[in-house]
Amino acid sequence: MTAMLASEQPHLNRADQLKQLRRQMAGISEASGKIGSPRRGHAHVDDLLPDSEARLPVPQLLASVLPDALPRGAVAVLSGARSLPLSMVAAVTAAGGNAAIVGQPNVGLLAAVEMGADLSRLAVIPDPGTDPVEVAAVLMDGMDLIVLALGGRSVPMTRARAVVARAQQKGCTLLVTDGDWQGASMRLKARVSGYETTSDKPGFGRISKVRLEVCAAGRAIRQARAV
Amino acid sequence: MSVASRVLAIWCMDWPAVAAAAAAGLPATSPVAVTLANRVIACSSAARSVGVRRGLRRREASARCPQLHVVAADPDRDARFFEGVVAVVDDVVPRAEVLRPGLVVLPVRGAARFFGSEQQVAERLTDAVAAAGAECQVGMADQLPTAVFAARAGRVVPPGEDARFLSALSIRQLATEPSLSGPGRADLADLLWRMGIRTIGQFAALSRTDVASRFGADAVSAHRFARGEPERGPSGREPPAELDAVLQCDPPIDRVDAAAFAGRSLASALHQTLLAAGVGCTRLAVHAVTANGEELTRVWRCAEPLTEDATADRVRWQLDGWLNTRIVVDRPTAPVVQLRLQAVEVVSAGALQLPLWGGLGEEDRMRARRALVRVQGLLGPEAVQVPTLSGGRGPAERITLTPLGDEPVPLADPNRPWPGQLPEPSPTVLLDDPVELLDAQGNSIRVTSRGLFSADPARLTTRGRDNRLHWWAGPWPVDERWWDPDRAGGRTARVQVLLESERPADPGTALLLCYRQRRWYLEGIYE
Numbered sequence: 001m002t003a004m005l006a007s008e009q010p011h012l013n014r015a016d017q018l019k020q021l022r023r024q025m026a027g028i029s030e031a032s033g034k035i036g037s038p039r040r041g042h043a044h045v046d047d048l049l050p051d052s053e054a055r056l057p058v059p060q061l062l063a064s065v066l067p068d069a070l071p072r073g074a075v076a077v078l079s080g081a082r083s084l085p086l087s088m089v090a091a092v093t094a095a096g097g098n099a100a101i102v103g104q105p106n107v108g109l110l111a112a113v114e115m116g117a118d119l120s121r122l123a124v125i126p127d128p129g130t131d132p133v134e135v136a137a138v139l140m141d142g143m144d145l146i147v148l149a150l151g152g153r154s155v156p157m158t159r160a161r162a163v164v165a166r167a168q169q170k171g172c173t174l175l176v177t178d179g180d181w182q183g184a185s186m187r188l189k190a191r192v193s194g195y196e197t198t199s200d201k202p203g204f205g206r207i208s209k210v211r212l213e214v215c216a217a218g219r220a221i222r223q224a225r226a227v
Numbered sequence: 228m229s230v231a232s233r234v235l236a237i238w239c240m241d242w243p244a245v246a247a248a249a250a251a252g253l254p255a256t257s258p259v260a261v262t263l264a265n266r267v268i269a270c271s272s273a274a275r276s277v278g279v280r281r282g283l284r285r286r287e288a289s290a291r292c293p294q295l296h297v298v299a300a301d302p303d304r305d306a307r308f309f310e311g312v313v314a315v316v317d318d319v320v321p322r323a324e325v326l327r328p329g330l331v332v333l334p335v336r337g338a339a340r341f342f343g344s345e346q347q348v349a350e351r352l353t354d355a356v357a358a359a360g361a362e363c364q365v366g367m368a369d370q371l372p373t374a375v376f377a378a379r380a381g382r383v384v385p386p387g388e389d390a391r392f393l394s395a396l397s398i399r400q401l402a403t404e405p406s407l408s409g410p411g412r413a414d415l416a417d418l419l420w421r422m423g424i425r426t427i428g429q430f431a432a433l434s435r436t437d438v439a440s441r442f443g444a445d446a447v448s449a450h451r452f453a454r455g456e457p458e459r460g461p462s463g464r465e466p467p468a469e470l471d472a473v474l475q476c477d478p479p480i481d482r483v484d485a486a487a488f489a490g491r492s493l494a495s496a497l498h499q500t501l502l503a504a505g506v507g508c509t510r511l512a513v514h515a516v517t518a519n520g521e522e523l524t525r526v527w528r529c530a531e532p533l534t535e536d537a538t539a540d541r542v543r544w545q546l547d548g549w550l551n552t553r554i555v556v557d558r559p560t561a562p563v564v565q566l567r568l569q570a571v572e573v574v575s576a577g578a579l580q581l582p583l584w585g586g587l588g589e590e591d592r593m594r595a596r597r598a599l600v601r602v603q604g605l606l607g608p609e610a611v612q613v614p615t616l617s618g619g620r621g622p623a624e625r626i627t628l629t630p631l632g633d634e635p636v637p638l639a640d641p642n643r644p645w646p647g648q649l650p651e652p653s654p655t656v657l658l659d660d661p662v663e664l665l666d667a668q669g670n671s672i673r674v675t676s677r678g679l680f681s682a683d684p685a686r687l688t689t690r691g692r693d694n695r696l697h698w699w700a701g702p703w704p705v706d707e708r709w710w711d712p713d714r715a716g717g718r719t720a721r722v723q724v725l726l727e728s729e730r731p732a733d734p735g736t737a738l739l740l741c742y743r744q745r746r747w748y749l750e751g752i753y754e
Contacts, residue, residue, distance in 0.1 A: 081754040082655040098595035108751060109614050109626045110653040121592070123599050124612045124628060135602055142591075142598030192754050194734045195725060202698050203683070207723050207737050210652055210753050 056144060056173055057095045059087040059115070065188070065216040072144070073168035075160075076186040077176045081212055083111065084190040085147045085175050090115035093122055097144035100125060103132045104149045104177070137163050140172040150179025157182045186218035232460055233345065233386065234371045235335040236378035237316060237352060239309075239363045242329025243269035246308040247298040249360070258292050260285075263300040305329065315359040319351050324461040326406040330378075332371055332461040345383065368392065371461060372407050372452045376400065389455030394428025401427065401449055409445035418442075427453045470504060470570035472497040479518055479562035483547045489566055490542030497568045498535045507532030510572035513545045518561035523549055526571060529632050537600065537632065542568065544608045599631050608632070616641045620705055621721070621741065622653045622751055647705060649721065654739050654751025663688040664722075664740065664747045674720045674742050678704040687724060687738075689749060697735055698725040702742065719743045721750070 056070040061084070070076075070088070078085050086107070089099045094116045101107055105126035113119060128135040133155055136148045140163075155163075155176075160183050167174050176184065193213040199205030239245065243261040248271060253259065258274035260267045262285050270279045270288070278291040289295050305328035316323045316331055323333040339345045349365040356363045366377025368384035373393060377384045384392045398420055402413040424430050430438075431453035438450045451458065474493045480486050501508055509532055515523045527541045546566075552558050603611045612628040618639030619625045625648075627637045664672045666682035673681045680702060687694050701722035708714050720742045728735040737753035 082752075083754060086655055096591070098591060100599070106657050108622055108653055108655045108657045110622045111655040113616060113626075114651050114653055119614045119616060119626075121595070122614060123595075123631065124614060125602060125606070125610055126612060127606075127610065129606055129610075135605070138601050138605065139598050141601070142595035144591075192734055192736075195737050195753070197698060197700070197725070199700075200698070202696070202700075204700060206650060206700050207652065207725075207753060210737070 056097060057091045059091040061087055061212060061214060062188075062216075065214050070173055072171040072173055073164075074186060075164055075167060075174045075176065075181055075184045076188055076218075077179075077181050077184045078188050078190070079177070080190040081192050081210075082107065082177075083115075083210060083212055084188060084214065085177055086112040086117075087115050088175060089122065089145060089147060090117035092145040093118040097121065098142060099123075099145040099147070100139050100143050101147045102136055102139070102149065103128045103151060104147070133159065133163060136174060137166055140166055140170045140174075143172050145173050145175065147175045147177060149177050150181075152179055154180040155182065160184075184218070186216065189215040189217075232369055232457070233335045233339070233367060234369070234374040234461060235320075235333055235338075235345070235348065235352070235365060235367045236371075236374040237323075237331045237333075237356065237363050237365055238375070238378035239312065239329045239356070239361050241269050241271050241275075242309065242361075243300060243305050244271040244274070245361060246305045246328070247301075248296070249308050250304055251296060251298065253296060255360075255362070257296060258294060259296045259298070260288050260292075261298055261300050262288075268300055302328070312356055312359050312361050312363075315355045316352060319355050320348065322461075326375070330375065330404075330406060332374060334461050335367060349383070370452070370455055370458050372404070372458060373455055375404055375407060379403075390428075390431060390453075393453055393455060394426060394431060396427045398424055398427055398430055401430075401453075407452075409448065411443075411445055412449065415442060415446055415449060431455075470497070470500055470506070470508070470573060472500060472568045474566045476562075476564050476566060479564045480546065480566075481550065481562035483543065483550060486546035486550065486563070487539070487543040490546065491539045493542060493566055493568050494535050494538035497538060497570065501570060501573070504573075506570070506573035506575055508538070508570035508573050509533070510570070511538060511541060512569040512571045513542055514565075514567040514569065515546065515549065515559075515563045516565040516567075517559045518564050519559075521559050521561070523559065528572075528634060531632075532574060538568065540600075540604055541608070542566070547607075596631075603631055618643055618645055620645055620648045620707065622649060622739070623657050625653075647703065647707075649703075649739075652753065654753050656752040656754065658749050658751065660689070660749045662740065662747050662749045664724075672747075673745065674702050674704070674718050676718070678702060678718070678720065684722075684724070687726060687740075694726040696724050697727040699723065717744045 054072055056072060058066050058070050089101065090112045093099050098121045100123045102125045107124070109119070109122070109124070112122070125135060132148055132150060136146050139146055160181055163174070164183070190212050192210060194211040195207055196209035196211065197205045198208050244259045245255065247261050248255060248257060248259045255271070256273050258271055258277065258279065260270040260274055260279055262268065265285050267279060267281055267283045267285065267288050269281065274292055274295055279288045279295065283291075285297060289297065309325070309328040313323060313325055313331060316333070320333050320335075320338040323331045325331055335345055335348055338348045342348050342351060345367055349367065353363060353365055364378050364381040366374050366380065366382055366384070368374040368377045369386060369389050373384060373389040376396065377392065382392070399416055401416040402408055419430060430450065433450070435447065435450060439447050472493050474489055476489060480489055497508075509529050511527045511529070511533060513525055513527065517523070525545055527545075529537070533541070546563065549559060599611050609630050611631040613631050613635055615627045615629065615635045615637045617625055617627040617637035618641045624638070625641070627635075629635045664684050665686040665688065666672055667685040669686070670682065672684050675681055684696055684699050687696060699722060702720035703722070705719040705721060707719075722740045722742070723737065724740060725737050726735045738749055739751040739753070741748045741750040
């Protein structure tokens with residue numbers, strides 16, 4: 001890139017050239033440090049990563065809450081309705097990413113299929129043993145999205161920091177449910193705002209739709225609500 | 228005619244009948260007939276002595292010999308039982324060619340030199356086959372087809388005498404051996420008979436051009452045979468490579484970490500063998516023998532050819548399972564002294580070839596798989612589960628979970644129609660907790676034999692908490708597997724209910740309930 005720049009603008013003096021190069025270097029480190037890492041095989045860094053490489057697709061539900069999609073390498077704490085992590089898994093696997101669900105033996109995967117998930121790109125680890133965070137850290141090597149249920153535990157800052165660094169390096173997004181993760185960049189809270197039934201009369205109809213309300217908060221995003 | 232090519236044929240008489248008798252556990256002297264399309268195609272000598280013949284109808288054969296054991300023809304059974312005979316023959320003289328179950332030919336020159344004479348070879352082979360539980364006749368001649376006929380006659384044709392031996396045989400004999408004759412051979416023999424040619428010698432005396440111009444290609448090969456002209460020799464099979472690896476454990480293994488080391492070296496030995504044979508293993512058998520002589524075996528079936536690490540992992544898991552099983556009775560009583568890996572099913576290495584450019588997203592998939600395999604190595608074989616869509620009516624049975632590495636086979640076919648399947652959306656949390664569904668008076672509710680509620684539901688008690696119902700729908704009866712005796716009887720039905728909440732803004736909770744064996748279970752939560 002330097003060579004190209006020099007050949008295109010031969011009459012810039014040395015000081016200007018240096019200044020411009022510094023600016024570019026700052027841009028590069030910002031891009032790779034904040035938005036997530038380049039994936040393996042992209043050793044040469046463009047000054048801006050292509051959008052699909054740095055972000056994961058999000059379901060329609062979150063489109064208004066997270067207008068900038070879901071950055072790779074982020075850690076989000078999800079709470080409330082279980083449809084939210086499943087819809088995120090569905091969106092990522094449908095777009096060709098790999099996902100794993102750790103520590104949720106009672107998850108209804110059929111619901112994910114109905115949201116469009118590709119089961120061949122999904123793996124389930126119902127019982128991760130005594131240290132689910134370690135399992136998630138190993139999985140980060142190959143997965144694009146990990147849903148990690150902590151079973152009510154909280155991960156302290158010291159432990160979290162090492163795992164977050166690994167997540168950012170590998171470009172894997174971690175969704176923590178059923179527990180707390182200190183220093184998470186994003187917190188999403190979903191609750192059921194209503195059920196639609198085909199008939200209001202008891203004894204008739206069936207449940208046709210579950211409406212969710214999602215609240216998002218965090219460093220990366222402004223306070224937002226969506227229904 | 229050179230003396231170089233001498234062929235020995237071993238003919239086991241009435242092999243289909245012998246194999247059928249062996250399969251049924253009958254003695255060789257019992258009358259047995261094998262039928263195909265209601266006609267006897269083979270019978271044992273005991274049956275023949277009382278008048279059963281080939282081509283008889285089944286009922287007629289039974290009439291001639293009332294105690295006749297009649298079985299349907301099964302070429303697989305014949306071949307299976309003949310494999311034992313072939314193995315015995317291979318032990319004496321290697322590289323025998325099986326023309327059909329019951330007939331083996333082999334080159335005899337080297338064996339004759341080794342054992343001293345052709346007679347010696349014939350004697351040894353007859354003894355070996357008799358030891359394997361079959362009767363046989365041995366014949367020798369210069370050419371392969373002549374040797375077969377010599378075996379049927381039980382004779383040794385001296386070198387260069389093929390044509391003389393054949394010339395006395397009836398022309399009908401041309402079609403008796405199906406493995407040596409073309410499709411129209413019976414018609415040819417019949418035609419020659421009607422033309423007045425009664426022996427093979429008379430047929431051999433015809434000029435070849437006449438035979439070729441009048442009777443076609445198969446007749447030319449029959450003519451060559453009749454003259455005893457050189458034909459192909461026996462093309463023996465290569466013995467299949469032994470794809471296994473054995474480790475004698477010294478000191479004996481009683482700990483898992485030692486087993487892991489043993490598994491690694493054994494896996495590397497097995498993969499050397501597989502690599503040399505150019506195949507990959509998709510089904511692996513792990514055998515272990517303990518100091519007290521117990522033998523443990525388990526076969527691992529895999530969706531993809533095993534890598535060396537995957538093999539080592541499976542050995543470790545298996546030994547871990549055997550040595551540390553919770554059920555003390557199943558635990559081996561002594562440490563393992565011998566370990567053997569055997570590639571039960573292999574695929575050619577071409578199936579292992581990665582695409583040159585890689586499929587779209589294939590690299591990601593491989594990376595994900597490697598990560599999952601590492602987790603499997605940490606937690607055990609059953610820890611990582613891969614979901615597949617399966618057939619069924621309830622939300623839980625429509626997903627089949629298989630351990631990673633096993634072939635993902637759904638328990639039921641999802642593409643079949645499943646009438647009565649629950650419609651979308653499915654519950655996102657699956658449970659199986661007993662609950663109480665009550666009516667307004669507090670009596671518990673049943674599903675009647677007409678598939679209706681005994682009363683309108685009003686309340687639901689879950690783990691001591693009492694909730695009023697805001698809305699309910701159902702019951703939707705599930706009528707499946709009523710023919711299965713293993714399945715507990717009783718009606719099954721599903722219900723969706725919406726619980727009322729205390730706070731006015733809260734919509735409550737929607738639940739899926741399942742009624743089975745006169746109890747209600749909370750099956751899923753919609754959230």
